[in-house]
Amino acid sequence: MNTTTFSLYELNALVRQTIEQTLDDEYWVEAELAECRVNRGHCYMELIQKDEHSNTPIARAQAKCWQNTWAMLGPYFEKTTGQPLHAGLKTRLKVYPQFHETYGFSWIVTDIDPTYTLGDMTKRRQEIIRQLQEEGVFDLQRELQFPLFCLNIAVVSSQTAAGYGDFVNQLADSPYEFRTQLYPATMQGEQVEQSIIEALNCIYHDIDNFDCVVIIRGGGATADLSGFDTLALAENVAQFPLPIITGIGHDRDESVLDMVSHQRVKTPTAAAQFLISHLDATMQRIDNYQERITRYATIKMETEHLRLAHLAERIPSLFSLVKTRQEARLDTLANRIQSALILTIEKQHHQLHMLQHRVKALDPALLLKRGYSITLHQGRVLRSADNIKPGTEIETRLEQGTIISITK
């Protein structure tokens, strides 16, 4: 054992020398960022490696990226991955060790591999998607029917975002009377998940007043989108009972939020345009139906008119048939009257004639003519001689003349 006592500086210098001699190269290292902040143009990071199963840190180290390097790497990383370097990201860094007598050990970052982070993000996103699919909620939003008349809109956005103003103005300029209500939420950074979930919960309490939800975010494509790629947020959006339109403003890969939402658009303005176009389509549909109804009704009316005209044309001839029949019936009745009258009169004539004959046959003149005579006593016909006393004057009428005689 070395018994020399070193000053701290000496000992630290020894460590520095040892490190410089033994680790004199640059190394690529995979590590998660536990911390990341920029100060005076330098980027200070804390690297961490967690145990895969227990999540407990098993390695930890400081890392720095000096201003001249960071000025290139920072923007490049953000441009490639769509988000700035920040805590929670998994990174692949090119480093060399540095031990400073005063400041201790630190890895100095000379390069960052954004594709590694991108790959990790994709992997994480795929993991979230797989989980959502397993839960059976991944397609729920797309299965919702977008309301035909979507006029009442709950907006989740940051109140001060330019995108929100664009969205509201665009709707106000449309011919429709949209009603929007803002549910303010933080749309950037660590608070995104919590903040949007809270806003959705508030909307849920008031759900009957809305037809759909729009989640919009103003700002450029370079802003941090990682907050939108979380399982909890995706689950909340996927299972929300109203259709959700996302317009979180980026051109790169879709975020998980975009994938589970009912409709994804690029910008808040596009979200407004989508709503307006949807109503345009609804109006167009109504117009079409109106036109079809009018056309149908017109054709139907024309057909009925024609049918009536045809029927009307047939009426005079039909009635003339009725009239002829009725006239014939009346004529027949008139003829029957005449026949009946003639018959009656003839019958009466005949009866009279018969009576006349019978009367004639009874005429006493006929008997007188045949030689019979009529004897009268005091003007009355005598049918018996019984009551005639002798000396009675009787009158005998003959065919010609009358004999007055006295009985004996």
Next chain:
Amino acid sequence: MTYEESLKQLEDIVRKMEAGDYSIDELAEKLTLAQQLISQCKEKLEKTDSEIKKILENR
């Protein structure tokens, strides 16, 4: 009186006349009534005919 009522009455008279149901004294009276009914019916037919034509022309 409607056309049908008139016709019914007329037929009634004719039937009774043919059956000899009327006395000679009634005959002339019934005959006059029958003639009146016949002309009423004929008039109604003519009137209906011209009305139909008029209605259809004005359509």
